[in-house]
Amino acid sequence: MVLREDNRVPATKRKASRPPEAPGKRSRDAGEPAAVSAETVRERKRESCSEQLSTTETPGSCDVQPSSSNPSTPRQDNGDTYTSASESRARFERKYLQLQMLGVAIKHIPKGKVETQPVFHLGKVLQVPLEVLLMMKAAGRPASAGKSAVVSFLDWYDLEQEVLLVMERPVPSVDLFTYILNNDGPLEEDTALSIMKQLVGAVLHMHSNGVFHRDIKSENILIQTGSDGLRVRIIDFGCGCILTDGAYRKFSGTPDYAPPEFYVCGSYEAGPTTVWQLGVLLYEMLDGLPQFTTTEFICDSIRFSSELSCGCLDLLNLCLAVDPSERATLEQLQQHPCIRHSA
Incomplete structure (x- = not known):
C-alpha cells in the first residue's frame, strides 16, 4: 500500500463518519452531531458482538x-x-x-x-x-x-x-480508548509502540493456547499504570471463539474493524484479522482520536500522518494491507524493528 499524507483536522472539528452499509448490517442512528465529543465517539464504537455485521447489546x-x-x-x-x-x-x-x-x-x-x-x-x-x-x-x-x-x-x-x-479488575487502570482521549492528542510513538509490543506478545500467547479474541479494540484493552510503567491487560472475550486453522464465515466483533476480506470474500482467518485489528489500534494511538472504519480505509478516506517515523509508517502499512496475503503475520510483527527495539 502506498504511504499517504496527512490531511487531519483538529479533533474538535472532526465530523462523525458513517461508512457505507454492508449487507446484513443494521443501520445506525440517522442524525449525528457535526463535532465529535469523547462521548459521541465512545457511543459510535460501542458496537459489540455481531453476527453477519449486525450489532447486539454489550453486557454491562x-x-x-x-x-x-x-x-x-x-x-x-x-x-x-x-x-x-x-x-x-x-x-x-x-x-x-x-x-x-x-x-x-x-x-x-x-x-x-x-x-x-x-x-x-x-x-x-x-x-x-x-x-x-x-x-x-x-x-x-x-x-x-x-x-x-x-x-x-x-x-x-x-x-x-x-x-x-x-x-x-486491575487497579489503577483505564481502558485504552479513555487513555488516548485523556492524552488530548496522539500518543508518543515510544508509548504507542510499547503498548503494541505487549499486545503482539499477548495475542501470540492467546493463539498458541487456541483462543481467538475477535474483538481487539481500544475499549477491550486496559492500561494498568504503576511504578514499572504501563502494562496492557486484555478484557472481554464475549465475541471470542476457539481458534481454528480454517476460515470463519460469520463475523463476531465490532463491524467497523471487520477485515477487508470479510467485505470482499465473506470470510476471514484468525491471524490476518488480529493483525488488522492491531493495525487499527496503532493507527488510533498515533492519530489521537479513535474513529477508524474499514470501509472508509478501503475507500482511501483515512490517511496516515506525514509526521510519523518511517518505522511506524512501515508498521502501519504491514498491518493494514488490504490484501491479507500481503499483511504481516503476528510473528513478523514481533520481529519488526519498531517492536523488537521498543521498551
Missing part, C-alpha cells in the same frame, strides 16, 4: 469486593440438579458485596446471549460459558491472577435470568 459490568478474604475458586454453577439458580444466587450474595472501584469486577450477561460448551467434570457433563473457557485457556486458572496480559477469570454463577462472570 460492575465492581465488587469479595465478602471473604480468601480468593475464590471457579465454581461451575450451571443450574443443573446439584445447583439451582436460587442456590447459586445465594452463594454469590454471600461471597460478594457490590461496591465501587475495587479489585474485582462482575460482568452480567443475559442468559439468552450466553454460548456454552460441554465440559466433563467429576463424572458429569457441565455446560460452561464459552467466555469462561476462553479466559481460562488464555490467562490460566484464578491462582494466576495478575500474571497474564489477559485479565483473569475468578468465578461464575448461573442465575435465573443471567450469568455472572467474576473477574480480576
Whole structure:
C-alpha cells in the first residue's frame, strides 16, 4: 500500500463518519452531531458482538469486593440438579458485596446471549460459558491472577435470568480508548509502540493456547499504570471463539474493524484479522482520536500522518494491507524493528 499524507483536522472539528452499509448490517442512528465529543465517539464504537455485521447489546459490568478474604475458586454453577439458580444466587450474595472501584469486577450477561460448551467434570457433563473457557485457556486458572496480559477469570454463577462472570479488575487502570482521549492528542510513538509490543506478545500467547479474541479494540484493552510503567491487560472475550486453522464465515466483533476480506470474500482467518485489528489500534494511538472504519480505509478516506517515523509508517502499512496475503503475520510483527527495539 502506498504511504499517504496527512490531511487531519483538529479533533474538535472532526465530523462523525458513517461508512457505507454492508449487507446484513443494521443501520445506525440517522442524525449525528457535526463535532465529535469523547462521548459521541465512545457511543459510535460501542458496537459489540455481531453476527453477519449486525450489532447486539454489550453486557454491562460492575465492581465488587469479595465478602471473604480468601480468593475464590471457579465454581461451575450451571443450574443443573446439584445447583439451582436460587442456590447459586445465594452463594454469590454471600461471597460478594457490590461496591465501587475495587479489585474485582462482575460482568452480567443475559442468559439468552450466553454460548456454552460441554465440559466433563467429576463424572458429569457441565455446560460452561464459552467466555469462561476462553479466559481460562488464555490467562490460566484464578491462582494466576495478575500474571497474564489477559485479565483473569475468578468465578461464575448461573442465575435465573443471567450469568455472572467474576473477574480480576486491575487497579489503577483505564481502558485504552479513555487513555488516548485523556492524552488530548496522539500518543508518543515510544508509548504507542510499547503498548503494541505487549499486545503482539499477548495475542501470540492467546493463539498458541487456541483462543481467538475477535474483538481487539481500544475499549477491550486496559492500561494498568504503576511504578514499572504501563502494562496492557486484555478484557472481554464475549465475541471470542476457539481458534481454528480454517476460515470463519460469520463475523463476531465490532463491524467497523471487520477485515477487508470479510467485505470482499465473506470470510476471514484468525491471524490476518488480529493483525488488522492491531493495525487499527496503532493507527488510533498515533492519530489521537479513535474513529477508524474499514470501509472508509478501503475507500482511501483515512490517511496516515506525514509526521510519523518511517518505522511506524512501515508498521502501519504491514498491518493494514488490504490484501491479507500481503499483511504481516503476528510473528513478523514481533520481529519488526519498531517492536523488537521498543521498551
